[in-house]
Amino acid sequence: MSIDANTAEQVKELEVDKYKYGFVTDIEMETAPKGLNEDIIRFISAKKEEPYWLLEWRLKAYRHWLTMEEPDWAKVGYDKIDYQDLHYYAAPKNIDRPKSLDEVDPELLKTYEKLGIPLKEQELLSGVVAVDAVFDSVSVATTYKAKLTEMGVIFCSISEAVREYPEIVEKYIGSVVPYSDNYFATLNSAVFTDGSFVYIPKGLRCPMELSTYFRINAENTGQFERTLIIADEGAYVSYLEGCTAPQRDENQLHAAVVELVALDNAEIKYSTVQNWYPGDENGKGGIYNFVTKRGACRGENSKISWTQVETGSAVTWKYPSCILQGDNSIGEFYSVAITNNAQQADTGTKMIHLGKNTRSTVISKGISAGRADNTYRGLVKIMPKAEGARNFTQCDSLLIGNKCGAHTVPYIESRNPSARVEHEATTSKISEDQMFYCMQRGLSSEAAVSLIVNGFCKEVMKELPMEFAVEAQKLIGISLEGSVG
Amino acid sequence: MSILSIENLHANVGETEILRGINLKIEPGEVHAVMGPNGSGKSTLSYVLAGRDGYSVTGGSVEFKDKDLLELEADERANEGVFLAFQYPVEVPGVTGMTFLREAYNSRLRYEGRDEADAMEFLKLVRSKAKDLNMSDDMLKRPVNVGFSGGEKKRNEILQMAVLEPKLAILDETDSGLDIDALKLVADGVNALRTSERSMLIITHYQRLLDYIEPDHVHVLAHGQIQRSGGKELALELEANGYAEFFDGKV
Numbered sequence A: 001m002s003i004d005a006n007t008a009e010q011v012k013e014l015e016v017d018k019y020k021y022g023f024v025t026d027i028e029m030e031t032a033p034k035g036l037n038e039d040i041i042r043f044i045s046a047k048k049e050e051p052y053w054l055l056e057w058r059l060k061a062y063r064h065w066l067t068m069e070e071p072d073w074a075k076v077g078y079d080k081i082d083y084q085d086l087h088y089y090a091a092p093k094n095i096d097r098p099k100s101l102d103e104v105d106p107e108l109l110k111t112y113e114k115l116g117i118p119l120k121e122q123e124l125l126s127g128v129v130a131v132d133a134v135f136d137s138v139s140v141a142t143t144y145k146a147k148l149t150e151m152g153v154i155f156c157s158i159s160e161a162v163r164e165y166p167e168i169v170e171k172y173i174g175s176v177v178p179y180s181d182n183y184f185a186t187l188n189s190a191v192f193t194d195g196s197f198v199y200i201p202k203g204l205r206c207p208m209e210l211s212t213y214f215r216i217n218a219e220n221t222g223q224f225e226r227t228l229i230i231a232d233e234g235a236y237v238s239y240l241e242g243c244t245a246p247q248r249d250e251n252q253l254h255a256a257v258v259e260l261v262a263l264d265n266a267e268i269k270y271s272t273v274q275n276w277y278p279g280d281e282n283g284k285g286g287i288y289n290f291v292t293k294r295g296a297c298r299g300e301n302s303k304i305s306w307t308q309v310e311t312g313s314a315v316t317w318k319y320p321s322c323i324l325q326g327d328n329s330i331g332e333f334y335s336v337a338i339t340n341n342a343q344q345a346d347t348g349t350k351m352i353h354l355g356k357n358t359r360s361t362v363i364s365k366g367i368s369a370g371r372a373d374n375t376y377r378g379l380v381k382i383m384p385k386a387e388g389a390r391n392f393t394q395c396d397s398l399l400i401g402n403k404c405g406a407h408t409v410p411y412i413e414s415r416n417p418s419a420r421v422e423h424e425a426t427t428s429k430i431s432e433d434q435m436f437y438c439m440q441r442g443l444s445s446e447a448a449v450s451l452i453v454n455g456f457c458k459e460v461m462k463e464l465p466m467e468f469a470v471e472a473q474k475l476i477g478i479s480l481e482g483s484v485g
Numbered sequence B: 001m002s003i004l005s006i007e008n009l010h011a012n013v014g015e016t017e018i019l020r021g022i023n024l025k026i027e028p029g030e031v032h033a034v035m036g037p038n039g040s041g042k043s044t045l046s047y048v049l050a051g052r053d054g055y056s057v058t059g060g061s062v063e064f065k066d067k068d069l070l071e072l073e074a075d076e077r078a079n080e081g082v083f084l085a086f087q088y089p090v091e092v093p094g095v096t097g098m099t100f101l102r103e104a105y106n107s108r109l110r111y112e113g114r115d116e117a118d119a120m121e122f123l124k125l126v127r128s129k130a131k132d133l134n135m136s137d138d139m140l141k142r143p144v145n146v147g148f149s150g151g152e153k154k155r156n157e158i159l160q161m162a163v164l165e166p167k168l169a170i171l172d173e174t175d176s177g178l179d180i181d182a183l184k185l186v187a188d189g190v191n192a193l194r195t196s197e198r199s200m201l202i203i204t205h206y207q208r209l210l211d212y213i214e215p216d217h218v219h220v221l222a223h224g225q226i227q228r229s230g231g232k233e234l235a236l237e238l239e240a241n242g243y244a245e246f247f248d249g250k251v
Ligand SMILES: Nc1ncnc2c1ncn2[C@@H]1O[C@H](COP(=O)(O)OP(=O)(O)OP(=O)(O)O)[C@@H](O)[C@H]1O
Pocket: B013, B014, B018, B036, B037, B038, B039, B040, B041, B042, B043, B044, B045, B087
């Protein structure tokens, strides 16, 4: 949510008058002034008419955050973020929209064209119009929603869930990613504005893929998005996050939290294709994406599977993880991370084996081009009670050109002698042989790179739901444009 | 008008001159065989014609269908109709044969300003060509050349040629590594593609292939030049005598 000059002006005035009028009581105001303090958090909570326990939780997180240090161990470098220089709440009407597509970065529009995104949606994505203006298909979404509701599925914004289903939210929020977890998750707990909520009732296989795309008011979930997905006993759900088109967004910092809970015999499949603005060739203006995603396989025979294709952001710091608590539970992580130009990605996963015969699989494909840096950092931890636990990890890196880097940092901790942990890692380059072979068959150098890279990522791409996979394939080609001479 | 006209072609690999003045004309519909000792520059010639990076032309000219071939990028040459069946076909992990072929086929269509092929039609086309070469559908579902036997790789090259229908096909030792049955299949495949328009340049070490694919002309390439040209009887002569007469102290 970026704020136009006019609003900023107003906010300045408010800040001056803050002590005179008492800011907290001024419920009429739509935008919180810049900065972070307890009053701002109370303001957000009040605006959202939250129950007292949630406000308390937010404040606890905030107080904890004040004692924390911003992590610097990840192999990413970025300009220091001034947390007092951000707005933590702004109502949608203050969004600084471009008035027409003429005002939108032509590079962005070119990408939309290549992806074959219809004009209406281009307008939506670039912020020219609001969600409801485009989705006459809002009615489509509503139809879906009605059907889902009939089956007992809850799929709504987290704010709505807090109002309508407070007992479920209270039971599960922070139960996978506690408010004190890490610097960015703690900040998120204090100030999150919106996100998605999903609950699948016992025994139900959710018959359609749930997607943020179909959530009404998906807009303005903002930079501190919070998602909570619960699959009750025997339930199944496949959830798609995001959109393959790069979204115009002026928030530099994104610190989302995603929590998944799978009870006995439940399965959650969570797929992400993430393509935020990576910035210009030097990374300027790109998004910093620091997200905490974690799933708890809480029940026996439960399963959580993360699949992600990451091509965006200037800086990515992201470790979707699984806590394998229930006996015989399964955790999977399939990832493609592409970095080009000045992008930096530090990603990986954590598989924590607690229960007996828990199994995890990690397939990570990192592609670096330009001057980009790509790091895989993975932790496999086998706890003493995880009798018979097994992990298989495969990390492959592909380098395009010779100015980029790939790093693999596996951590393995096994405290149970019956556990089996396997790790394989490879680093390769796109060979001149392969390029010539493809080009001799008529492919342009860019098409050749795209084909070879898609081949390299095959094992991960096949985990994506069909319609996502096709788009993701195109996206890989686009994100590597200009990576060969 | 010749389809290919090579005049006094000189080319280097790195600092070393490998091609030292090649002259060769190929007319539409003709099949030319090039034979010659190991290291004489046969594959180099094929790479130079196909436009591979790292092979620099230092002199001479090559015209292909009245165009200056040397001006074109490798992919443009391919789309103009130059096809090279590789001596050592390259593995492309994760990319199935079908996908690879479709990309290649559609590249050509786009180059010609035409619409991409209908997926079902294309599938049918490839399957029927594969059947002619006794290649199973399974093969097309596997990643290109990955784990293929030597003979399977060569057959796969011919399949690609059959689908792409080039104007000039350069076959670099396509017969090496084939068993007798496969050799016959491949030769049948190649012969089926012979038309009054399509020309071929067949690089081989063995006269036997030329029993199946009868060439119009045979050339001997040694130390970077074509030393002798003749009819198919030249191949028989080489088989009997080897290349000794071409080695007068030079490499
Ligand atoms: N990349 C390279 N770097 C250095 N020398 C090279 C390179 N490629 C080819 N050569 C040299 O060029 C010469 C010609 O090689 P080429 O592969 O064209 O021979 P050929 O006639 O195809 O031989 P063969 O019958 O064994 O396939 C050889 O001496 C070879 O070592």
